[in-house]
Amino acid sequence: MGRFDGKVALVTGAGSGIGAAVARGLATEGATAVVPADVSGEPPVDVSDPAQVDELVDRIVRDHGRLDVVVHAAGVDDPWAKGLIADSVVDGVPLDVASRLGDESWRRVMAVNLVAPGPTETGMADRTPRALRQRARYATADQIADVVLYLAGEESANLVGAVLLANGGRFTA
Numbered sequence: 516m517g518r519f520d521g522k523v524a525l526v527t528g529a530g531s532g533i534g535a536a537v538a539r540g541l542a543t544e545g546a547t548a549v550v551p552a553d554v555s556g557e558p559p560v561d562v563s564d565p566a567q568v569d570e571l572v573d574r575i576v577r578d579h580g581r582l583d584v585v586v587h588a589a590g591v592d593d594p595w596a597k598g599l600i601a602d603s604v605v606d607g608v609p610l611d612v613a614s615r616l617g618d619e620s621w622r623r624v625m626a627v628n629l630v631a632p633g634p635t636e637t638g639m640a641d642r643t644p645r646a647l648r649q650r651a652r653y654a655t656a657d658q659i660a661d662v663v664l665y666l667a668g669e670e671s672a673n674l675v676g677a678v679l680l681a682n683g684g685r686f687t688a
């Protein structure tokens with residue numbers, strides 16, 4: 516018996532990194548259907564467009580009669596902001612991204628990103644400057660997927676509205 520036997524799941528950002536690891540994990544644990552949604556997928560689905568998401572959810576329910584699990588792992592990063600952070604680390608100067616970030620950059624990220632993992636070895640991490648990468652402990656995508664599968668499963672039924680900081684102690688160590 517798999518933890519997700521008979522379940523139907525939707526995973527955004529399933530084309531890469533954490534989303535791909537979660538999709539694999541759900542399938543391995545018995546999910547009947549794992550529907551990927553990725554702007555780089557086929558067909559492409561842009562989660563920042565509510566109409567596309569509504570259409571996809573309607574289609575899943577029409578095709579499968581149910582939708583049990585939704586994992587939102589789609590995400591974009593901002594190389595310019597990462598560069599600012601790296602500069603502040605290298606130069607030892609106070610960090611100030613908030614006052615320098617333009618509206619467009621802010622809206623681009625906030626329109627897509629929601630999940631709260633710590634540093635994780637994915638395509639996104641590949642785009643992080645070396646100066647920052649050296650300062651953090653990186654999880655594998657499968658390790659973060661284990662946390663996601665716990666949150667998506669029956670074991671966490673009493674866990675509501677909580678943010679699990681799966682970051683290797685980044686803020687607490």
Ligand SMILES: NC(=O)c1ccc[n+]([C@@H]2O[C@H](COP(=O)([O-])OP(=O)(O)OC[C@H]3O[C@@H](n4cnc5c(N)ncnc54)[C@H](O)[C@@H]3O)[C@@H](O)[C@H]2O)c1
Pocket residue numbers: 527528529530531532533534552553554555560561562563588589590591592627628629630631632633634635636637638639640
């Ligand atoms: N990797 C890290 O170190 C790290 C750290 C903190 C937070 N996160 C967050 O974890 C989540 C997963 O990131 P990842 O590391 O797996 O990144 P990733 O770049 O490997 O994968 C992100 C996926 O999201 C897809 N995507 C981007 N915009 C989309 C859109 N508008 N609609 C649909 N799909 C879209 C991309 O095509 C890609 O396949 C993101 O929300 C990211 O912000 C990652």
